[in-house]
Structures are given as structure tokens and as C-alpha cells.
Amino acid sequence: TILARLLGELEPGQEAASRVMPVHRDLDGKRVVITAGPTREALDPVRYLSNHSSGKMGYALAAACVERGASVTLVSGPVTLSTPPGVERIEVTSAVEMLTAVESCMPCDLFIGCAAVADYRAAAVSEHKLKKTGDAGGLTLELVRNPDIVATIAARADRPFTVGFAAETQSLETHAGSKLERKRLDLIVANDVSLEGVGFGGDDNAATLLWREREGTRHHALPRQPKTALANAIVDHIADRLR
Amino acid sequence: TILARLLGELEPGQEAASRVMPVHRDLDGKRVVITAGPTREALDPVRYLSNHSSGKMGYALAAACVERGASVTLVSGPVTLSTPPGVERIEVTSAVEMLTAVESCMPCDLFIGCAAVADYRAAAVSEHKLKKTGDAGGLTLELVRNPDIVATIAARADRPFTVGFAAETQSLETHAGSKLERKRLDLIVANDVSLEGVGFGGDDNAATLLWREREGTRHHALPRQPKTALANAIVDHIADRLR
Numbered sequence: 001t002i003l004a005r006l007l008g009e010l011e012p013g014q015e016a017a018s019r020v021m022p023v024h025r026d027l028d029g030k031r032v033v034i035t036a037g038p039t040r041e042a043l044d045p046v047r048y049l050s051n052h053s054s055g056k057m058g059y060a061l062a063a064a065c066v067e068r069g070a071s072v073t074l075v076s077g078p079v080t081l082s083t084p085p086g087v088e089r090i091e092v093t094s095a096v097e098m099l100t101a102v103e104s105c106m107p108c109d110l111f112i113g114c115a116a117v118a119d120y121r122a123a124a125v126s127e128h129k130l131k132k133t134g135d136a137g138g139l140t141l142e143l144v145r146n147p148d149i150v151a152t153i154a155a156r157a158d159r160p161f162t163v164g165f166a167a168e169t170q171s172l173e174t175h176a177g178s179k180l181e182r183k184r185l186d187l188i189v190a191n192d193v194s195l196e197g198v199g200f201g202g203d204d205n206a207a208t209l210l211w212r213e214r215e216g217t218r219h220h221a222l223p224r225q226p227k228t229a230l231a232n233a234i235v236d237h238i239a240d241r242l243r
Numbered sequence: 244t245i246l247a248r249l250l251g252e253l254e255p256g257q258e259a260a261s262r263v264m265p266v267h268r269d270l271d272g273k274r275v276v277i278t279a280g281p282t283r284e285a286l287d288p289v290r291y292l293s294n295h296s297s298g299k300m301g302y303a304l305a306a307a308c309v310e311r312g313a314s315v316t317l318v319s320g321p322v323t324l325s326t327p328p329g330v331e332r333i334e335v336t337s338a339v340e341m342l343t344a345v346e347s348c349m350p351c352d353l354f355i356g357c358a359a360v361a362d363y364r365a366a367a368v369s370e371h372k373l374k375k376t377g378d379a380g381g382l383t384l385e386l387v388r389n390p391d392i393v394a395t396i397a398a399r400a401d402r403p404f405t406v407g408f409a410a411e412t413q414s415l416e417t418h419a420g421s422k423l424e425r426k427r428l429d430l431i432v433a434n435d436v437s438l439e440g441v442g443f444g445g446d447d448n449a450a451t452l453l454w455r456e457r458e459g460t461r462h463h464a465l466p467r468q469p470k471t472a473l474a475n476a477i478v479d480h481i482a483d484r485l486r
Contacts, residue, residue, distance in 0.1 A: 043292075045412055045436065045437060046294045046295055046296075046359065046410065046412075046436060047292065047293070047294045047361070048292075048293060048294065048295070049286075049290065049291075049292055050290070050291060050293060051289045051290045051291065052289055052291070053289075080323060116289065118290070119382075120381070120382050123381060127412075128412045128413050128437075137388065138363070138366060138385060138386050138387045138388065139362075139363050139386040139387075139388075140383055140384070140385060140386070141383070141384040141386055142381060142383060143381055143382040143383070143384055144381045144382075145380065145381065145382075167289065169288055169289075169370075169371045170371050193288065193289060194288060194371075
């Protein structure tokens, strides 16, 4: 894998810099669990609520961790990506299923919650397809809060080093900083999904890492780059803090 | 195309019977518009409401019509299928966009509304990502009715021969018969999406065709078969009635 990487088994368009980036085995022997992709929340047998997550970022993180010697389980919502070599993949649909799958993988050393978990699901899932009412009026959909997967894992007695993601369209660092505190995460990766060409669906992304130190919240900005390179930069940072 | 078909340029698993099915040019010179796939209704920049339609049935119908000499425009929601050779494809996301695209293609000779159009969209689409409220409570989503694309086309002064689809999980023929009347369709293709292995996502489907004659509503059952073969059987029936 290392040789293949140095010899340039990379997609066109990926930066030359990443071709010669040395691969450290700095996660040797670590158990890593990563969530990726969207979740889908059924309303009835045919309809669902979901989001635009492609899963690319989570899959790139899984590949980066395996290359560094970790044993990686990827808990993935419905995406069209193939599993990176050496990664164990568990497929799930809803947030509740995703949490159950993640909990079945505990304890571990590092948990990265990269999935775009739906915040809400239908209060009641209809067994049959919902029929429209006769009139041309609206419909009120009652939703209930889904479990917060990263916060649940971060609250465990045997908690791993826990990394969350924050996809925002405004006040990026304020919202991400508040999530870091409220969910008791070790690190949060914040990205602005309203920027052109980055975030959901695209191949590039930019991010700001936030974490707490004694003197307060620290920030580190990672510029726009392919998601594979960004995944390596994020894992560099995590591996430093895991030691 | 006819030669290729006869020589067996068919996917494995497709029934031998369809290899030798004669291709009639019974739609020569006809303008056909077909909708396919799901629609996605945005709730905010990242979240949406959608359904499990794969688009396979609509794409198979488009291919079947082109082979019979029609000029075909496929108005498609987000799917991962490639456009059949000779078909013009217009990509749309929401139901409102789909209706606008279909109306821009009028007049035509035959309209097949095969898309699984979302019945509802959000009453207001948030420009920014919706923030969860602080408490662990629920969310009430206000939805409004989407335009009914087949009924809108069937109500035009210059209406084409209009075919609708009814995906049901119960009381198939009652619901489909009532849609046929209410939407003033020429033909409705009813299928039971609760049956194992057919309908949404799968490669097979079974259907019942319903149409009106002087003596009342007529039914014709088409048994379970690959969607490509089923598309041909449906187009056989439509072509007979178009003449």
C-alpha cells in the first residue's frame, strides 16, 4: 500500500504534494471506528428524509487510518462508494441503526463521527404508503429527535478519543465551538458547506479544526484541497494528539 | 439497433423470449415525453425529502419507445442510471422543476408519468441549515402539496395520450382505478411495491394496466418479469391504443 501510494496510484487532479507525503505507521495497533454518509429516515415504505452527504470524507478518513496501521470499521449510511481496501464496512440506513452498530464496536481507541446523521426521524413510521388527503391542503409531519451518536459515544465510561464534524452554513466557528463543548468532544472538524465547490458531494473540502487546551479553544485552519489530502491532514493532527 | 437487439445485445438474466421479440416501428414519428426517478424536495441547503425510486422503469420505457421509432425526451430526477442511446435527457431535482420541464416539451403525442414525484414539499425552504432547538423535543415540519404532474398534463387543451403510474402497498386496483378517474388518465400502470423483489430498486416488476372503455374499467395483468421486458409489454399496449 505504501509503495503503491509513493508510486502514484492516485487519481488525476490530486496534488503532487500528496504523492510524496511519507506514510507514518502512527496508528499501528489502534482500533478505529468511523461513521460516514447520510442516514435515511423512513416516513413510510417508499418515502424518506435524508441529506446530501456523499460519504467521500468518511471513506477518505477510513483509508487514511488503515494506511497508518489502524484496524478500521466503517459504519456507513447508503452511499455509492466502494469500501477502501482493508476496511471492515457495516451498512446501516437510519440513525438508530447507526448508533447500534457503533456501540457494538466499542470499546475502541478512536471514534470519528463523520456521517451526516439526520437530526430527526418520523414520530411514527407508517407501515403502508401514506395516502394524500382529498383536499389540496398541506401535511404536518411530526418528527422526533434522533440520538446524537458522537455525544453518546463521548459520554461513555470507556470513551475513545472522539472526533465530531460540524457542517455549517453560517457562524462556522461559533457553532462548531459550542458543539465541541456541549458534546464533550476531543476535536471537531468544522466546514462551511455553503462555499462553492467544497463540502457535500464535491471532491474538495476545507476545514477548521477546533479543540480545547488549558488556555481555551484552539483553532487550526486547513485550506481547500482534495478530500483524500484533507483526510490525511486531519489524521496527522489526531495521531499527534492520540499519543 | 434492431440488429443489435436480435443478435442478443442484452444483459445476462434477461429472458430469452425478449431476444427474439420482433421490434415494431409502431411509434414512428411520435413525440414521447417520459418522467423517471424520484424528486428531491429541499428542506434547507443540506436536508431533503425523497423516495426510493431507482428510475429503472422509466429509463426502460424510454429505451423501448426509442427502439420503436419515437423521439423521446426523458425528464429525470436524481438517479445513477446512464441515458439510453438516442434519448434526450433533461435533469431536474424537485417536482416543481419537473413540471416546468415537462410543460416545456408540450405538445407531444404520448406522456408517461413514471417518476415517483414527491407529493409534498416544505412550506418554506430555509436558506441556512436548520439548527436543532436546545431541548430534546420534536420538530413539526409544515409541508405543502406539490403539483400533480400527470393530472396537470391530462387537463391540457392539447393533451397527449397520458399514462400514469400508481405504486401502492394495499388495495392496489381500488386506489389505481380511482386515480385513473380523478386524474383523467388514458391508462394507469399499477404495481404493488410491498411485494418481495419487485418495484422500487429491483430489476423485476409486475403490473396491472387499467383503462376505461364504454363498458367500464378494463384490467390487464402483466406477470413478474425484468423491467426491460415489462416496459416493452406496456409500450405494446400503449402503441395499440395510440393508433
